Amino acid sequence: MLYQLTLPSLAQSYRVRIERPDTLGISEKHIEDFLSSHIVELIPEEQLMLLAQERKFQEEADILALDRKGTLFIFELKRWQSSVENLLQVMRYGQKFGRYTYAQLEELVQRQQRLQGSLRLRHQEYFGLECPLPEQDFNREQRFVVVTNGVDNDTLEAIQYWSKKGVHINSLTYKLYQVAGEPYIQFDTYNPELDLLVETNPGIFIVNTNSTYMADAWRDMLADGKKGMAAAYYDRKHAVQRIGKGSTVFLYHTGVGVIAKGKATGPVQVSDYQGDAGEQYAVPLQFEWALTSPADWPARAPKAYEINAAIASGHRFRPTVFNASETMRDAIQQIWVARKG
Known part of the structure; x- marks a missing residue:
């Protein structure tokens, strides 16, 4: 009602x-x-x-x-x-x-x-x-x-x-x-497992780099480590439309952890992907920090289990895009600061 x-x-x-x-x-x-x-x-x-x-x-x-x-x-x-x-x-x-x-x-x-x-x-x-x-x-x-x-x-x-x-x-x-x-x-979101699904206001997002399907998509997202993008493709391309200008965005790489933090600087941009028309939706990012070298990931990327331990949660980081809480945002940042060297 x-x-x-x-x-x-x-x-x-x-x-x-x-x-x-x-x-x-x-x-x-x-x-x-x-x-x-x-x-x-x-x-x-x-x-x-x-x-x-x-x-x-x-x-x-x-x-x-x-x-x-x-x-x-x-x-x-x-x-x-x-x-x-x-x-x-x-x-x-x-x-x-x-x-x-x-x-x-x-x-x-x-x-x-x-x-x-x-x-x-x-x-x-x-x-x-x-x-x-x-x-x-x-x-x-x-x-x-x-x-x-x-x-x-x-x-x-x-x-x-x-x-x-x-x-x-x-x-x-x-x-x-x-x-x-x-x-x-x-x-409402369909909920087959009858879990508690909490709707949150937009503003902080975790975006998966889609490494399972596209092994090198993260390279395009990180670009030069200063300016990049949060992108989604094909059936999940619309997921990034929720990200508004000024939102905080973390890029999560499956099996690794969070590899970048940035701010959305504009609206969604639609482009072709590998010859397929309009199959890449991307939000431009200005990075606060980014791990552009895979050699740095094991020692420096905040891991999913570390983030969950810090906020006492069991969150899954598989979704293409999901809203994160301020508590999760702060936990990621604290882990990053503690090990950035």
Whole structure:
């Protein structure tokens, strides 16, 4: 629920009504485009590993992802007026992708994300598992998630019905509001593990250098060590759009630690990457400090376990981009100062 607070007469505060998309001139395509460009806020990277997104003219679900156990999550944005058609669509995808073997899943990821090598090893590294899952554990089960409008009661009731029948199907609802004549959308991050997901205000960010997929991308990000960029690519490229000018940005290199700290000096810049048009999104940075030589990383880079120990947390540093707290920012800086020599 969204309320307009009325001060000082709080008892007179009124609830902002939920609007239907058509009353605001908003189409399903608008919602689809919005959610696809904010996918990093829709799916928690620490809980789900993105496999694929829908491509034009292909018979594919909107989003396919894996959890740490190898369960396949199938996300579908509601496009139809009838709840029956909504669920038939997502179940049809379940019938198709539920039959995929490990080899077919691996081929899908290699095609869409340019994955080099084994999906099993990528999955192990992504979730920090002690050993890779056996191939037969991938796609043993499927979970369906229908993304639908919060006022679409028919679809919500149908989801509840089939859930009681043993079909693993959930809803992720968005709500539309109108405030001062302008449209607003509200949605929550899908949370399969039911962890506490705390939404924080932007301003401090950790950006992963994506070394698993692109071994040398960090070189472009660090550049000369004075000015560089925080970049994201392909399916995760929109993640850096959250970084506003003036934000504090740390670059984290998987398996190493934090290798740079800087300030965002401008908006997102879109460019080609290795011949692929518009597949690199980057925020320009002015570095406060940067470790441009890998020889310096073992002794000087603040490690993930050191940062977690300093703030008594168990945070995973795998996501492409995530908000960091002031406490985490200060801990990284203190570790850096203590060893910079």
